[in-house]
Amino acid sequence: MQQYIDFFRTHRQQIDESCAPALNSFREKAFDVFRKTGFPPCPSEDYLHTDVAALLKDDFGFFLNPPGRTVDPHKAFRCNVVNLNAIKHFIVNGYLLETKDNAPLPQGVFSGSLHVFARQHPELFLKYYNRLAGQEEDGLAAFNTLFVQDGYVLYVPEHVILENTVQLTGISGGSSRSLINRRILVILEAGAQAKLLLCDHTSDEKSAPAVTQVVEVYAGENAHLDFYELEESAPEAVRLTGNYIRQAAASRMITNSITLSNGFTRNNYRIDLAGRQAETRLYGMAIADARQKIDTFTRINHLVPECRSSELFKYILDDEATGAFCGKIIVSPDAQRTEAYQNNRNLLGSRNCRMYSKPQLEIYADDVKCSHGMTTGQLDEAALFYMRSRGIPADEAALLLKFAFTSDVIQGIRLEGLRDRLKLLIEKRFRGELIKCQGCI
Amino acid sequence: MQIETEKQIMSDETNNLLNELTNKDYAYGFVTDIKTDFIPKGLNEEIVRLISAKKDEPEWLLDFRLKAYRYWLTLRMPEWAHLDIPSINYQDIIYYASPKTKETSRHPDEVDPELLKTFDKLGIPLHEQKMLSGMAIDAVMDSVSVKTTYKENLAEKGIIFCSFSEAVHDHPDLVKKYLGSVVSYRDNFFAALNSAVFSDGSFVFIPKGVRCPMDLSTYFRINARNTGQFERTLIVAEEDAYVSYLEGCTAPMRDENQLHAAIVEIVVLDRAEVKYSTVQNWYPGDKNGKGGIYNFVTKRGICKGESSKISWTQVETGSAVTWKYPSCILAGDNSIGEFYSVAVTNHFQQADTGTKMIHIGKNTRSRIVSKGISAGKSQNSYRGLVRINKGAENARNHSQCDSLLLSNTCGAHTFPYMDVQNETAIVEHEATTSKISEDQLFYCNQRGIPTEEAVGLIVNGYAKEVLNKLPMEFAVEAQKLLSVSLEGSVG
């Protein structure tokens, strides 16, 4: 921790130089918070299985200056998700590359660099940036705010429907171990609609970057947002994300995070249902083997009456993989007629994998329908046997069952092209054929 | 079939009885006017030595107490529970109080009539002629055991059922062997405190191959003002033994809070079974949250032998604050742990209760059924841990945690922790939270049943799966308590 405090002190000028003043204006406060809290202590109730300080203790390199455009990412990274018709962006080591070949956007929509947005629209930027992530004194969010220099912003004005999916491809890595801090800000005004897909990769199988990512989402009244994340990174990569979402009345949101490969993944979600009849679906899935670790922490706050939330997280663990899931649902005293459902299902495939699950309900209203369920187990022996008795080899039968296990998370995706692509990737992943991201890269 | 029905009606009979009781306040809130022998307020090494001396204890036990006390000094009260507890001044508590009788407590046959009267009033007759048939009772008031019934009859079968203090003198080897073997004094803050100052409690030993012919029961009564109760229960069931043990408790109504910090240890050897049932009805405080018992209890059993079984059943209706997690360590292969709980909170009560199931042996099984009922302005939490250790092949757990809400000012919370380290395990947890159904209430109303009574019916129905696990006499008592505790919670 001290190394980062010192680093900030000595490099502050360099960090500020290439950034918009509006972005820099948040660093002082973040510095105070970080000095006070440090990284989240581990073990603590919210960080039982993720020791951030230990993950970031090495001497990481920082990219303090935007990279030159040495490769054309459009050529280097081909996305094979068909029929996506996407607005494409690339975020390389935390910096959004300029893209010129996207089709023109509807009037008023901004889709581009955080740094540019902060310069061009400082009033909007100041209105939204860090308002959710800075709400609580979280050491990880403060750390990100302290160092972040760029990222991505999507702004969709009132009643504008962005038909095309935004596809953001994140590429991190390099020859030495680097620490990358990036930021995503999504603002949908009332009645706006958009779909965002983030495909996260490392530049090659050997790179071992640590990425901190803070995502803030504002969904206005009646706004609809689909936010999909696909993680396919190298086995030594570390990714720590904080997702802060605030939904106004009657807004709809789907969040779906899929980890196919990575070293250590920690995803935090905090969703505030702040307007009546807001609805959120938070789905996630991870396939983890070798020594992979996946830790998800979710907190859904039902602040007002008549909101709905449903959560579904599924893990498939093998080898020495470790999975953790902590899901909190908090229903405030006057949030009557709340419906909140949470499910965590896990498959363990080997002797040495380990699963921690901690679903929690905190309910302070009485007219509610809430439930949570958790199971950890193996493939159904009877089903396996039944399939084998019909001539299906054991391996194949197991694969089919595992594939079926993931299907309800995949079905939650509303982009057909992505769904199809994922089915293929998941199958390859189970067959051990997915050495690196062959599809997207 | 007819007999079934009649039996059911008999218990329904008492169920109706309680509706008359619903209009009453806490029924056990009286104070027995008896001279009490107190030791000075506060806690220090001298007090620990004094308690030990009062009980004429051997050196090794004093050492145990002192070690625990010194360790306790290094600890802070845990804060992780979903409880809001005002700070407790541990120097403001009297750690030992015994009803002064003409005889010393070493001669339990001659009990002070005033004490007999007290237990009579609580429905626990201790006179030879009036003793409950089919149940042996150890009655504990404040820091000492008043009397144990049927002791001699049980001794014929080799069963030891006596107060903890007697066991220390009469069976020191057994006590020495098992004391602290399940709950170490280093386990937690309250366990350390209890280990330093524990006063009395029950000791049960069922030898090899013996099925205890009657239910054993301990009744705990706090009487004296400003005192804490720190009892300790130790149950040992040898190979193929069986015992059903019951525990009940009450306290007078007082404006100030009183502390109760107990330890229960159970050791179960090969193929043996212990059923432990609790109806906890400490004074819960008044409607405004004034007074009541702070109940901090560490209860844990170990299924040491293969195919052994421990079953916890608890009905928690009392106490201002409850902090309690009866647990099972399933060390023996094929061993079974069960936890059935009904926890009711009303007015300003707070409960944070649940269980821990630690699966160590192969083919171990555990089952958790928890029914929380919250009313008034109370907070009711289930907290439980299921851990499947690496060697626990084919372990199975199923947990069902339901919460029923009766008011819009109370809270119901569920905090299960699941830690699975063996891929052959199957762990399942389901939880639901819902409001008492308007449709059900209206249906009862249409048949002429007033709302208050309908709530009692529905709540008892909701808790039935757990109540069914209690021995008959206790089930009746528990049903009454459920309805009484919820008095005034609807409307």
Place this chain on the structure above:
Amino acid sequence: MLTIKDLHASINGKEILKGLNLQVNAGEVHAIMGPNGSGKSTLSAVLVGNPAFEVTRGEITFKGEPLTECSPEERSCRGIFLSFQYPVEIPGVSMVNFMRTAVNEHRKRKGETPLTAGEFLKMMREKQSVVELDKNLVNRSVNEGFSGGEKKRNEIFQMAMLEPELAILDETDSGLDIDALRIVANGVNHLKRPGNATIVITHYQRLLDYIRPDVVHVLYNGRIVKTGGPELALELESKGYDWLTKESTCSNT
């Protein structure tokens, strides 16, 4: 026995009953028929005081005394019984316990002492036979896991236990096969007394083949638009409701 004058009732602010008048005398069987959504079930709900419905105007008197301010349990004890269209399940509460509580509440109201376990059992056994109710059912939780037919028979069993003066059968025939229908109807007929009255709410004629009504009303759009003898039910069976509803729309305009 029952007099309803200019009854208006609404649910969630939506008016369903719009000025309903009805007179039911002791000893009579009234059938109330009408198309879906005409307000039949609302009428039964209002009569037994379901709190979801609000009486906005008009009055209901039962045996000369006003009813609208009474709680549901008071109405029950005063002798009004509803056989629910959808009986609710109450897990864990045994039928025995449930009925015993109800019967003793009724007795308390009449100033009678509660039944002893033996007396109550005897009564249960007698009444079970009225609807040919399987003995095992009364040992189960209230309506839990009962089939559709069992639930309806259980309703009539409860009616037999509580001996109401006014029984309201809300769509008791729905979802019943012909045997179950016969058993239920026989049960109802068996319980008929000169001093009692029955209101049969139904969509179809077929229940009325078994329970002969003295008076038949057609409820449409929150009002009774036609009243007649048993022949009216037959006429409805053959002609449907259209002719009536047209008539009533005409008369409204």
